[in-house]
Amino acid sequence: MTNIAIIQMDIAFGNPDKNRSIALPLIEEAVSKGAEFILLPELWTTGYDLSRFDEIAETLEGPTHKMLSELAQKHGVTIAGSVAEDDHGEYYNTMVAYNRSGDRTLNYRKAHLFRLMDEEKFLNSGHHKGNFILEDTLVAGVICYDIRFPEWIRTHMLNGARGLFVVAEWPKPRVEHWRNLLISRAIENQSFVIACNRIGTDQNNEFGGHSIVVDPWGNIVAEAGDNEEILMCEVDFSRVEAIREQIPIFQDRRPELYE
Numbered sequence: 049m050t051n052i053a054i055i056q057m058d059i060a061f062g063n064p065d066k067n068r069s070i071a072l073p074l075i076e077e078a079v080s081k082g083a084e085f086i087l088l089p090e091l092w093t094t095g096y097d098l099s100r101f102d103e104i105a106e107t108l109e110g111p112t113h114k115m116l117s118e119l120a121q122k123h124g125v126t127i128a129g130s131v132a133e134d135d136h137g138e139y140y141n142t143m144v145a146y147n148r149s150g151d152r153t154l155n156y157r158k159a160h161l162f163r164l165m166d167e168e169k170f171l172n173s174g175h176h177k178g179n180f181i182l183e184d185t186l187v188a189g190v191i192c193y194d195i196r197f198p199e200w201i202r203t204h205m206l207n208g209a210r211g212l213f214v215v216a217e218w219p220k221p222r223v224e225h226w227r228n229l230l231i232s233r234a235i236e237n238q239s240f241v242i243a244c245n246r247i248g249t250d251q252n253n254e255f256g257g258h259s260i261v262v263d264p265w266g267n268i269v270a271e272a273g274d275n276e277e278i279l280m281c282e283v284d285f286s287r288v289e290a291i292r293e294q295i296p297i298f299q300d301r302r303p304e305l306y307e
């Protein structure tokens with residue numbers, strides 16, 4: 049069993065210092081509730097203040113990374129979420145995870161940039177998959193719009209992932225897409241899906257919350273509303289094997305037909 053905490057929080061636009069100070073007590077509260085894995089939203093230090101990434105994005109050695117690494121080590125937990133990355137003046141929406149030794153185990157740059165929120169105008173897309181090891185389990189991390197690409201999620205599952213962690217800034221008018229896409233990704237891949245959305249507003253959007261945990265049978269095992277919340281859930285990744293044996297879709301695939 050892995051005790052998971054999803055931090056469904058509001059994000060102050062373009063203000064990393066403030067967002068770190070909002071997240072810190074929430075992370076500590078999650079730890080006090082027994083969390084072993086803590087998931088923060090997409091771009092939780094900056095929001096979508098993309099035109100100011102030259103000022104507010106960080107290298108992977110920046111203050112947010114130092115904070116996450118130190119907190120993970122101090123409390124013996126894994127902490128993940130996506131942040132604005134500055135790699136020599138090239139900008140990315142990058143999901144990281146720090147394990148209980150404080151080591152970075154995930155560095156995934158969002159592959160599918162979301163035009164409706166102008167990402168492609170300011171950011172580069174990533175080229176690598178986001179598989180990582182959580183304790184002994186292979187899992188994967190993806191970011192928001194990525195969940196609309198079932199072939200991308202399937203690629204991670206074909207690599208052996210048994211859980212999918214999703215971070216998002218998903219607007220309220222499409223929250224039913226969010227829920228249905230996540231449930232579908234869980235059923236079709238017979239995988240846990242653990243997803244964190246933000247709440248609150250920026251100049252252009254109201255965000256929908258409804259962070260959610262879906263089991264490999266497609267049942268919702270925990271779901272938040274649309275207020276700030278630490279959503280707690282125990283996940284037993286060994287359930288994935290039983291369901292993949294019961295309906296063996298990975299054995300029954302016909303990849304030769306899919307070209």
Ligand SMILES: NC(=O)CCC(=O)C(=O)O
Binds near residue numbers: 165194216
């Ligand atoms: N931040 C995002 O990628 C948003 C994706 C989204 O809202 C969608 O409908 O897809």
